[in-house]
Amino acid sequence: MNLASQAIVTASQMQAIETLIFQAGMPVASLMEKVALKITQRLTELYPPEPYKRIGILAGSGHNGGDALVVARELHHQGRQVKIYQPFTKSKPLTRVHGCYAQSLGIPFVALADLGDCDLLVDGLFGFGLDRDVIGDGAIAIDTINSWQIPVLSIDLPSGIHSDRGNAMGTAIRATHTLCLGLWKRGLLSEAASPYIGNLERIGFDIPEKSIQEILGDRHPLWRIDPLEVISDRLPIARSAIAHKYDIGHLLLVVGSERYGGAAILAALGAKATGVGMLSIAVPHSLKPLMLAQVPDALVIGCTETPSGAIASLPDLDWQKYQAIACGCGLSLDAGQIVEQLINSEQPLLLDADGLNMLAAMGKVRINQQLPNRNSATVLTPHWGEFCRLFPDLREVERLAALQIAVSQTQSTILLKGARTAIASPSDTMPRSNFPADSQVWINPESTAALARGGSGDVLAGMIGGLLAQGMTAKDAAIVATLWHSQTARWLVRQRTEMGVDPVTLAQNLLPFLQDYPSKIVKT
Ligand SMILES: NC(=O)C1=CN([C@@H]2O[C@H](COP(=O)(O)OP(=O)(O)OC[C@H]3O[C@@H](n4cnc5c(N)ncnc54)[C@H](O)[C@@H]3O)[C@@H](O)[C@H]2O)[C@@H](O)CC1
Numbered sequence: 313m314n315l316a317s318q319a320i321v322t323a324s325q326m327q328a329i330e331t332l333i334f335q336a337g338m339p340v341a342s343l344m345e346k347v348a349l350k351i352t353q354r355l356t357e358l359y360p361p362e363p364y365k366r367i368g369i370l371a372g373s374g375h376n377g378g379d380a381l382v383v384a385r386e387l388h389h390q391g392r393q394v395k396i397y398q399p400f401t402k403s404k405p406l407t408r409v410h411g412c413y414a415q416s417l418g419i420p421f422v423a424l425a426d427l428g429d430c431d432l433l434v435d436g437l438f439g440f441g442l443d444r445d446v447i448g449d450g451a452i453a454i455d456t457i458n459s460w461q462i463p464v465l466s467i468d469l470p471s472g473i474h475s476d477r478g479n480a481m482g483t484a485i486r487a488t489h490t491l492c493l494g495l496w497k498r499g500l501l502s503e504a505a506s507p508y509i510g511n512l513e514r515i516g517f518d519i520p521e522k523s524i525q526e527i528l529g530d531r532h533p534l535w536r537i538d539p540l541e542v543i544s545d546r547l548p549i550a551r552s553a554i555a556h557k558y559d560i561g562h563l564l565l566v567v568g569s570e571r572y573g574g575a576a577i578l579a580a581l582g583a584k585a586t587g588v589g590m591l592s593i594a595v596p597h598s599l600k601p602l603m604l605a606q607v608p609d610a611l612v613i614g615c616t617e618t619p620s621g622a623i624a625s626l627p628d629l630d631w632q633k634y635q636a637i638a639c640g641c642g643l644s645l646d647a648g649q650i651v652e653q654l655i656n657s658e659q660p661l662l663l664d665a666d667g668l669n670m671l672a673a674m675g676k677v678r679i680n681q682q683l684p685n686r687n688s689a690t691v692l693t694p695h696w697g698e699f700c701r702l703f704p705d706l707r708e709v710e711r712l713a714a715l716q717i718a719v720s721q722t723q724s725t726i727l728l729k730g731a732r733t734a735i736a737s738p739s740d741t742m743p744r745s746n747f748p749a750d751s752q753v754w755i756n757p758e759s760t761a762a763l764a765r766g767g768s769g770d771v772l773a774g775m776i777g778g779l780l781a782q783g784m785t786a787k788d789a790a791i792v793a794t795l796w797h798s799q800t801a802r803w804l805v806r807q808r809t810e811m812g813v814d815p816v817t818l819a820q821n822l823l824p825f826l827q828d829y830p831s832k833i834v835k836t
């Protein structure tokens with residue numbers, strides 16, 4: 313694993329790592345110079361002199377401001393028209409001397425309003441050192457800039473965003489582009505920050521692995537999923553030349569009701585895209601003709617149904633035939649005691665949507681007794697609303713901490729859906745135990761609001777089921793499916809806009825996405 317590109321850190325961890333580098337002999341000023349030159353280089357690629365001639369620099373009092381002032385100096389030497397606005401009178405010593413030098417070069421220090429005619433603004437007001445709400449001139453600067461239609465490049469974090477929590481501290485810059493420095497800051501990968509960060513990328517500055525390792529240790533809990541690496545390592549799934557259909561996995565979907573027939577189809581389309589060898593679909597009897605028409609390659613099992621058209625009970629099935637079971641899409645709350653029955657099977661089991669709601673109805677004590685005792689992997693795929701129904705005690709706990717506790721209590725892999733889907737799994741290496749820090753959390757850094765429409769999650773559930781049936785571990789299946797789903801959606805947005813990623817189109821494009829996919833990964 314590449315520590316620098318995947319670890320997500322808090323401000324105090326970042327500070328501790330920087331301190332190690334400084335103690336080892338790297339001068340603070342040299343590091344600032346190195347970082348700021350890299351920022352300048354990336355800025356030049358993203359925003360070339362034509363049409364970005366006039367550049368306004370916002371410099372705060374700390375080292376984020378210092379970085380910005382070095383960038384100002386370099387851009388000035390490149391011949392750009394640079395102006396600097398500093399809302400605070402006092403600065404840290406290194407920042408102050410860079411300000412003095414910029415002044416000696418004749419770069420104008422101007423009032424905020426004078427930045428209004430710039431083609432680009434560089435935001436170096438606050439980085440990870442922000443420790444209280446932004447008020448006064450800092451807040452006025454942020455709100456004024458947000459009211460202009462000028463692109464903003466934020467250094468490290470959009471100023472005003474809390475480095476650990478990702479919330480706006482009073483107010484925050486809405487950046488066009490954020491260049492995160494060194495290691496991924498926790499707040500940048502939070503749901504709260506996503507409306508502020510614009511396109512997000514990381515600028516590495518050659519932090520020694522041993523320094524990262526020393527501070528983060530072996531059990532670091534928070535990781536960023538690397539889109540390129542995960543897909544190229546795992547997809548497409550290779551199959552032997554002499555493979556038999558039953559070698560490629562048999563998935564049982566338990567889905568659908570008269571009310572929500574479409575969800576069953578969408579889950580089946582998601583599963584099919586994984587190339588699973590055999591697909592069986594248990595639906596209420598009256599849905600059988602519809603399913604056969606839509607998915608002729610599936611074995612459709614008609615189940616007895618309730619008066620409202622939900623599955624009343626499952627027929628006698630030989631669970632051993634299936635390498636995985638996925639239950640819940642479109643089931644409706646009228647379905648019988650299916651979840652109870654499936655939990656007692658020995659197969660890897662995914663519960664989604666109403667499967668989760670039925671699990672929630674079983675109550676905390678039974679969930680915490682039954683799930684940890686399953687012999688196979690369990691995958692739960694709630695969005696936050698379903699999560700709170702399942703774990704009502706955790707609704708006031710911060711999202712990622714709540715996720716870790718829930719994983720620890722249930723010993724299940726949990727995929728918490730949202731704009732920044734987070735996946736956590738029980739530890740592979742530690743004995744089963746009850747403390748929350750046990751599990752690692754993986755965050756999907758790139759997605760699109762195009763997925764915020766009914767049925768996207770049904771496709772995802774089918775995909776995870778198909779991957780589980782082919783022998784992927786629960787954690788890998790959840791991570792791979794999440795990435796594949798969101799990256800395909802981002803690719804479709806380029807062709808069809810955010811309005812055009814309906815779940816059927818999404819499912820039908822999962823496989824075309826894999827053809828030459830590296831070129832299709834949409835850079836943020
Ligand atoms: N040593 C270096 O040259 C490096 C600098 N980096 C940069 O340095 C930044 C961290 O620098 P600092 O620790 O100096 O902190 P910042 O520059 O992020 O800002 C903190 C400064 O603002 C003040 N402050 C905090 N909250 C405030 C508020 N609400 N209103 C007004 N003032 C407030 C603090 O007293 C402090 O002076 C990083 O984000 C990054 O941009 C590092 O990324 C890389 C290494």
Ligand SMILES: Nc1ncnc2c1ncn2[C@@H]1O[C@H](COP(=O)(O)OP(=O)(O)O)[C@@H](O)[C@H]1O
Nearest residue numbers: 729730731759760761763764766767768769770
């Ligand atoms: N704003 C968003 N940005 C990125 N992804 C999103 C957003 N909203 C929803 N999604 C994704 O879309 C899917 C929605 O699933 P879900 O909530 O189960 O909906 P449904 O049950 O209608 O299928 C999840 O994979 C989720 O991560």
Ligand SMILES: [K+]
Nearest residue numbers: 435438469471
């Ligand atoms: K900033």
